[in-house]
Amino acid sequence: MLIMIVVLSKDVTSHDKEIVRIFLKDRGFSTREQSLGDDAIIGAVGKGVVDIRELSLLPGVERVAATSKPYELASRETKAEDSIVSVSAGPSCPIVKIGGSRITVIAGPCAVESKDQIMETAAMVRESGAVLLRGGAYKPRTSPYAFQGLGMQGLEFMKAAGEANGMPIVTEVVSPELAVQMKDLTDMFQIGARNMQNFELLKKVGSLGKPVLLKRGPSATIEEWLMAAEYLLASGTKDVVLCERGIRTFETYTRNTLDISAIPVVKGLCHLPVIVDPSHAVGIRAKVSSAALAAIAAGADGLTVEVHPRPDEALSDGPQSLYPEQFEKLMRDIEALAPVVGKELLRTPKPHHGAASAGTDISKAVPEGNGKTPEQQGVPRELPVAFCGESGAYAEQALMRIFGEESPRLQASSFTGLFDAVLDGSASAGVVPVENSQTGSIHENYDLFLRYPDIAIVGELKLRIVHCLIADERASIESIRIVRSHPQGFAQCKEFLDKHPDWILEPATTTATAVASIAREGAVKVAAIAGEAAAKAHGLKILREGIETNPLNYTRFVIMALRQGDKAPVPPSLGSGKPNKASLVFSVPDEPGSLFACLQILSEKGINLSKLESRPIQGKPWEYLFYVDVSIPEGEGDFDKAIAELKGKTKDFHFLGAYRAML
Structure with missing residues (x-):
């Protein structure tokens, strides 16, 4: 069985499409037309024989991808790059994106129990950094006597809580009929584990075109899970997020067994984002945070976590729901772990009620x-x-x-x-x-x-920063004679370079510039020190990975913009809230105790000094500038007073900016 995806050009005509269909039908293939992201495609399945080169030359055909996977639309053979799913609640909320280089956290109660409960929970998880609100209005339960949810009223409560806190909502749908009713109130449908292979539900939800969170069934194989995603994609939606929530095994110490290995496996097979539900995976509150961090370390694109203001009173899944303070600590831990795995915790701007600043697309913030x-x-x-x-x-x-x-x-x-x-x-x-x-x-x-x-x-x-030695496809370690990089790259890889003393080091403006120069020249005896992304961007190969001397190698980047008065604004994509850090540069009079007097001002105002570095002033022998980073205390008045006093004690005072520092 051969499966093909024929991607059509943007200016394809109806006549061109018909020619492609006839061409495939005559060669033993059945076809169907649909969309894959922004592309119009014709999917073809059959046991016939076709010359893909001939098919590619037909009018209106941009490219052809053949796949051996039964999940053709979800397969990486069809789409090599990662998909990023956008979830929008309309003009009242920022757009949230799942996938790519960010970690997206969804949080909320297992079930909506009352308007006050969901409003309280939404405000708490939003304050801690969650960007999507979860909660069940319809709850499929093992026991017919358990709480089944508030239905449409609960969904209305949840929608109001999401709008109040600038959060799109995701909620479970349990039947095709309810899907139609829920369409205008929910921003992202969730297909629960029990319904993963409810194919009529998948087809109906997929046809509505909204983003879908698809949970893995408790006994489902990875291929069955991906085939369920294929139903959604084939039915019309282009935005599907996969959710690993634990599988059923012989182990009884936890509710389920979190299949950590499924994360890298699925991401290798499929282009869709993968998130993890640690709450259902372990079912024990004390174990949820550990499982969540393990999922991030394994490459998950995000988490969906159950949080309740009073878990002991919860009508559903109280034992696995985090207390708000536990969730806040988990978010801080995720923020610290994210750079280690090459990602960043997603933050979105909070709503300014009554202002015209809603509807922000954070990708363009x-x-x-x-x-x-x-x-x-x-x-x-x-x-x-x-x-x-x-x-x-x-x-x-x-x-x-x-x-x-x-x-x-x-x-x-x-x-x-x-x-x-x-x-x-x-x-x-x-x-x-x-x-x-x-x-x-x-x-x-x-x-x-x-x-x-x-x-x-x-x-x-x-x-x-993970440095690689990058070169032309024809190159080898033995053929290298020259290495290019930024001087910082050379310094950070000194131990590796010392093993090759015969190499000539040529400095470049940036590490990526060094890579680009090799691609332009087609040089075989020249390598560059840069990151994996640069190698991919310029079509070169990696000869050695991780050549930096110390793996704890980080670079601090700052974001700069035109000054807005005395204090610089904080980008919403770095999180809302007041600035908590500032950078200053100044010199001091040439007299005893002048620097001490400046530092004493900071100490007396309770301002922590995180960096102090001196550098000679060019053209002024034996005079120095001091580069200072400080924390901004809760009381802004103390900070403002300290700055005013510093200006009176220093020379050449420069306020570089106040901003929100990331962990």
């Missing part, structure tokens, strides 16, 4: 401040975000973590060009590295902040 939308600040949403280097640069990876994979981007050829792009309005914001955990500050970029006083730091992100 730009820094906001003073309660104003970017348009009100004169920053159009369509402007790109700038970074220095070529495609695949670490800065581009940081940019995508913050603003989303689909965010428009502007490549600058130098760090000065990056600052110029932000200053002249070519870019709405910029992402620039300022410090590495191994090699210290990147002084060139700190100096640029002093040269561009109209640009402020508005956020930060710490990105784990």
